[in-house]
Amino acid sequence: MPTFFLEMQSGDRDIVRQVERIAAEVVEATGCEIWEVVFRSEARQWILRITLDRQDGVPLDELTQIHRELSDMLDAHDLIPRRYTLEVSSPGINRPLLRPSHYTRYLGQRIRLQTKSVRHGQRTFSGPLRETDERQVSIEDRELGLVHIPWQAIARAHVDYEFPVGGQKKKHVGRRKTAH
Numbered sequence: 001m002p003t004f005f006l007e008m009q010s011g012d013r014d015i016v017r018q019v020e021r022i023a024a025e026v027v028e029a030t031g032c033e034i035w036e037v038v039f040r041s042e043a044r045q046w047i048l049r050i051t052l053d054r055q056d057g058v059p060l061d062e063l064t065q066i067h068r069e070l071s072d073m074l075d076a077h078d079l080i081p082r083r084y085t086l087e088v089s090s091p092g093i094n095r096p097l098l099r100p101s102h103y104t105r106y107l108g109q110r111i112r113l114q115t116k117s118v119r120h121g122q123r124t125f126s127g128p129l130r131e132t133d134e135r136q137v138s139i140e141d142r143e144l145g146l147v148h149i150p151w152q153a154i155a156r157a158h159v160d161y162e163f164p165v166g167g168q169k170k171k172h173v174g175r176r177k178t179a180h
Contacts, residue, residue: 012039018079023050026069032058035091036098039084046084048074051091058090097157103132106159113139113149113157120144126160 016037027034027050035051050070052058058066067088074086097103097111112126125147131138136150137157 015039015080018077019048019050019074022073022077022079023070026066026073027052030054030058030062030066032066035102036096039080046080046082047087048080048084049087049089051089053091053095063088063090093161094158097159100132100151103129103137103157107132110160110162111139111157112160113137114155115149115153116155117153119149119153120147123155125149 016039019039020034020037023034023037032052032054035053036049037051038047038049040047052063052066067086070088071086074080095102097106097113103111107129109129110127111129112124115123115125117123122144125139125141125144127140127142129137130140130146136148137154138146138148141147
C-alpha cells in the first residue's frame with residue numbers, strides 16, 4: 001500500500017476508494033488509467049485531486065472533458081460530506097511511482113527513489129530502474145551500482161527525467177496538465 005494512503009484518515013481513505021470506483025468507468029472509457037487519487041486539506045480548503053495517465057499522454061482538452069464528467073458523476077453520488085475543489089490532471093514528467101505497475105512501466109528509465117531508513121549508507125538512490133519483482137526493485141545507482149530495495153523500504157519514488165543539454169532532443173515522458 002502506498003505511503004500516502006497510510007497517512008490518510010480512515011474516512012478519507014473510504015472517500016478515495018469510492019471515488020476510484022466511480023471514476024474508473026469514466027476514465028477507462030477514455031483509454032486512461034487512474035494514476036492517483038488524493039483527498040486532503042490544502043490551504044484551508046479540501047482538494048480532490050485525480051491524476052490520470054495514458055501511454056501517449058492526456059491532452060488538456062480531454063482532461064477538461066473528463067473533469068466535467070467526473071464532476072457531474074461525483075455530484076450525483078454525493079460521496080463527499082464537505083465542500084471541495086476537484087482537480088483532474090496528468091502526473092507530469094517527473095511523475096511519482098506509487099504502485100508496482102508504475103515501476104514496471106518505467107523499467108530502463110532513470111528514477112529517483114528514497115528509502116524510509118538508511119540502506120547502503122544512504123537514503124536516496126538515482127539511476128535506471130533495472131528490475132522489479134514481488135519482493136523488490138533493482139536500481140542501478142550512479143554511486144553504488146546495482147542496488148536491490150525491498151518494496152516495504154521505499155518511502156517515495158519518481159521518474160527522474162533527464163532534460164536535454166545543449167539543444168539535443170530526448171524523448172519526453174509528458175507534461176503536467178491540470179483541468180479545473
